[in-house]
Amino acid sequence: MREIHVHKIIETVKNLCIDANYYLGDDVICALVDARQAEESQVGQDVLDQILENVEIAHMEKAAMCQDTGVAVVFLEIGQDVHIVGGDLYEAVNEGVRQGYEEGYLRKSMVKNVFDRVNTKDNTPAVIHTDIVPGEDINIIVAPKGGGSENMSLVKMLPPSAGRNGVVDLVVKTVCEAGANPCPPVVVGVGLGGTYEKAALLGKKALLREIGSPNPDTELAGMEKEILKKINDCGVGPQGFGGRVTALAVHIESFPCHIASLPVGININCHVARHKEAVI
């Protein structure tokens, strides 16, 4: 049994919130550079140049890449041999978010309820997903999620008869119809199987993979490639102005499901595909 104090969790979450919003992952930067090479439209090339310039400015100035610094989505993988001491775990995560968004000059985008729309003023509560895993470490991932791309996401319960083609068509249609709204070029996370909520969570977790890393299952990897090609054939392009690169990557995660179901969760991320990770 290893003891971890909540102070360590607060500090780690705080730093991850700031770093995720200031510094884009190298994998995303590489994907954007590749996209710039592949893009044929002049306006699309200009957009990608400015997106890459923005990443550099944010890095240099220690500023938020996007003003929408998102809902703080926090994934906790807690080793089963860890004992958390000094306070409440989820309150510690929220305190880290509170401090990170304040000290990092990040925007507070959370409202108290869906109808009164009153801002909570500290970007809490975080949306926290917890997994218990073997070991005595805690792995923390902070993935700030912007509203524009989240709004274009979808969970659909397809009939099993829809099969592979039904899934491909649904993902392509969802991303292409979203057009400029989710800030293309986008990253697409697809969750297949499980239940209604499991498919959505798998779609979100798929966004955490290194950009363009294929699913180890060759059939799913082939599907990722096919969907990506079809999305990029639809012509939406960078920022929707027309072009070859609408998506940087499609990542699929899957899980067994009920004999009656084919759940599909499609989570779209913008080109500011942020997440930072730390093990404590």
Place this chain on the structure above:
Amino acid sequence: MPEIYHLTTPLKDEDVEKLRIGDQVYITGDIYTARDSAHKRLIEALDGGRPLPADFKGQVIYYAGPSPAKPGKPIGSVGPTTSYRMDAYAPRLYDLGLKATIGKGNRNPEVIESLKKNKAVYLAAIGGAAALLARSVKASETVAYEELGPEAIRRLTVENFPAIVVNDTLGGDLYREGKKQYARS
């Protein structure tokens, strides 16, 4: 071929009538930020016969909610938010003489009709390029609804703020045409 125009606010009919989809514009002068909750309040004020916190005649509304300014900076990062959420409100404001809105993403047919009727335009700034766009903002002042935090109405003084014409006064649509040009069947 797309043209490049430098515009100074407030805008006149002739400033926007010459714009065509795909043109690049650089805006200098004062523009106003307003997004979801601010729009709701503006329309409620109009419905209640109350005065608006600013005269939008000839003005530009930027659909944006900036991140907080660091010390010594006029503003934090400030990119566009998705515009369709303001579609329900936009025609009322265009009817009052608003000449342009800046955001990202499609507008509905009512907004596009309103642009034709009122000789106004819809422009897009690059979503997610918010640290870059902040460099065009020289000053910022809260005008109304401060309690809304990032959703308050702010007057931004901008220099050469870059945007692209998406919907012009003739009903053109860059998103539709751009997609058509690059779609492969």
